[in-house]
Amino acid sequence: MSIIQIIKSRRSIRKFKDMPVESEKIDHLIEAAIWAPSAMNSQPWAFVVIQDRSTLKDLSDNSKKFLIKNMEKFKVLEKYKSMLERDDYNIFYNAPALITIYAKNYGLYPKEDCALAAENLMLEAHAIGLGTCWIGFAREYMDLEETKAKFKVPSEYSAVAPIIVGYPEIVPDHGSRNNPIILYRK
Ligand SMILES: Cc1cc2nc3c(=O)[nH]c(=O)nc-3n(C[C@H](O)[C@H](O)[C@H](O)COP(=O)(O)O)c2cc1C
Numbered sequence: 001m002s003i004i005q006i007i008k009s010r011r012s013i014r015k016f017k018d019m020p021v022e023s024e025k026i027d028h029l030i031e032a033a034i035w036a037p038s039a040m041n042s043q044p045w046a047f048v049v050i051q052d053r054s055t056l057k058d059l060s061d062n063s064k065k066f067l068i069k070n071m072e073k074f075k076v077l078e079k080y081k082s083m084l085e086r087d088d089y090n091i092f093y094n095a096p097a098l099i100t101i102y103a104k105n106y107g108l109y110p111k112e113d114c115a116l117a118a119e120n121l122m123l124e125a126h127a128i129g130l131g132t133c134w135i136g137f138a139r140e141y142m143d144l145e146e147t148k149a150k151f152k153v154p155s156e157y158s159a160v161a162p163i164i165v166g167y168p169e170i171v172p173d174h175g176s177r178n179n180p181i182i183l184y185r186k
Contacts, residue, residue, distance in 0.1 A: 006127050011175055013131025014093045016166030020051060021097045021130065029099065029165065032124035036116035042107025045117050048100045048142075048151045056098055060091045063141035070140070077137075084137070091137040095164035098135075100142050102157040111160050118161035131168035138162035 001009070030047055038044065050056055064084045067074060071081060083089050092098055101118055103110035122132040141147055143159035 001127065006123055010123055010126040011172045012133040013168045013171065014133055015170040016093065016095045016131065017169045019096065019167055021165050025128065025130065026097060026099065029121045029125055033101065033117040033121040036113065036120045038113035039108035042110065042113065044104040044106045044110035045114050046102045046104060046157055048102065048153060050098045051096060056092050057090070059138065059141065063091055063138045066141045067137060091135055092164050093133070095166040097165040099163050099165060100159055101161040102153055103160045105156045105158065111158070114160040118163060121163060125165055130165055131171070133164050135162045135164055
C-alpha cells in the first residue's frame with residue numbers, strides 16, 4: 001500500500017480478537033513512533049506499555065469513575081455520561097494492549113511532538129495488520145500523579161496519547177471526512 005492508502009484506510013478499531021500482541025510488534029510500533037519529527041529534535045516522548053488484562057480493566061473502571069466524578073470540568077463529555085456509567089462499557093474495548101505516550105515538559109512543543117509520534121504508531125500498526133484507537137477517555141486518569149507513580153512515570157511527564165492496540169476483529173467499512181476548509185490560497 002502507498003502511504004496515502006495506509007492513511008486513508010486506517011480506522012479506529014473498537015473490537016479486537018482475543019489474542020495478545022507480540023512484544024516484538026510493540027517494540028516495532030514504538031520504533032515507528034520515535035521517528036516522528038519533533039521541535040528542535042527534542043524527542044520528548046516516553047512510553048508506558050500495559051498488557052496485563054486486570055490492570056487494563058482497573059484503568060478503564062478508574063478512568064470512567066474519574067470522568068464521571070469530574071464531569072463539570074469536562075462538559076464536552078456530558079453526552080457520553082450514560083455510556084461511561086455502564087458497567088459493561090470498557091473504555092479500552094477489551095484490547096489486549098495499551099501504549100500511552102507521555103510528553104516530557106521539555107523543548108518547544110512536547111505535546112504536538114507526541115501527537116505526531118502517536119500518528120506514526122497508529123499508521124504503522126495499520127500497515128502491519130494491527131488495529132489501534134486513541135482513547136482520550138483515559139488521558140486524565142493516566143495523567144494523575146498517583147497513576148504516574150504506579151507506572152514509574154516521573155512527574156515532569158504529561159499523558160498525551162493512550163492508544164489501544166490489538167488484532168482487529170471488526171474493521172469499520174470506510175471513514176468519511178469533511179471537505180477541507182481552505183482559508184487562503186494565492
Ligand atoms: C485525541 C483523540 C481522542 C479520542 N478518544 C477516543 C475515545 O476516548 N474513545 C473512542 O472510542 N475513540 C476515540 N478517538 C477516536 C475517534 O473517535 C476517531 O479517530 C474518529 O471518530 C475518526 O475515526 P477514524 O479514526 O476511524 O478515522 C479519539 C481520537 C483522538 C484523535
